[in-house]
Amino acid sequence: MDASLDFYLTVFAPMGFREAARFDTDQGPVVGIAAADGFPHFWLSPAPVGTRHEAHVAFAAPDRDAVDAVDAVHASAVAAGHEVLHAPRLWPEYHAGYYGTFLRDLDGNNVEAVHHTFGTAAGT
Template sequence: MIDHLALQVADVAASEAFYTRVFAPLDVRTVMRYDGPQGLVVGLAGPERFPRLWLGALVDGGVRPVHLALQAHSRADVDAVYALAREAGAEILHEPRVWAEYHAGYYGTFFRDPDGNNVEAVHHTWHAS
């Protein structure tokens, strides 16, 4: 459903390193880099290699709460992202667990990126009814 999302970040290189490290189990990697009018712009992609998450310089310093969820291929991948987020020193909001209030197969972990955004790794298991 989402084509792409652009985040304004205080340090593009630091955010690029964070996202590619923490979300490596989801095959997130840098696929584009260029210098824009405000500085470095980085395009990140998952397995399909289409840049859907863009990181750019902080233009508006106001409060901009963002929630970003990246889809994992398995619960083990969610657990791996969680371990890497802890290792990176991210503030953990919620350890991996089933969030039955969303649906019975919703398994996710939530933490803060370097700019304070609420980011999540989630795996959906859909049960036939």
Template sequence: MIDHLGIQVADPDASAALYTDVFGPLGLVELMTFDVPGGRVIGMGWDRKPFLWVSPAREDAACELHVALAAGSRDAVDAVHAAALARGVEVLHPPRLWPEYHPGYYAVFVRDLDGHNVEAVFHDWSVGA
């Protein structure tokens, strides 16, 4: 089981603002920050536990990453989509079922400020059961 994920980005403050705006409907909030050479590290999550961290990228560290954040319902996925559109974020794939993964896989995919593919997904295990 994965406990947390760190992503190197060009501007941690801007990235954290985007993530908390777009994925706020899932409950994602900024929980912790600390200074490091080159900027700040920002931990986001829900409740008290940061699980998604952004930190300043080294010049040689740029690469596309895919991460999926769990949503509690299809409505939450739709709310992420609405928040992304409201913020002008590139939507790679609007919300829909992805039966190639499993019959109840409902997700939206967006592109963050550094080109990462970030998904909000709801797993409805009652579909096709």
């Protein structure tokens, strides 16, 4: 995790990447990386020791009005027959205000559309 974080913070420093959020988990820290706007749009999380798994890529909706975009991503995936890992909902086990849907891309990766509302218990 430290090496990956260092890579992104060093290589993407010209774009203003910096650590903006950190949540501790049993497997290690989950780190949100922000660019110029200061919001953590790119997240790194540890892989369980000794395992190989797919990538998890999350694309954030920019504001509360864009929560509808998360639902639209889910509807589009369903209409196209793509695998849905989790329908849109609040995910309080991640943090209050976490609203997202999780899909499987054609390469087997876990791809997420998400909206984060920090500092409030309501995400939608």
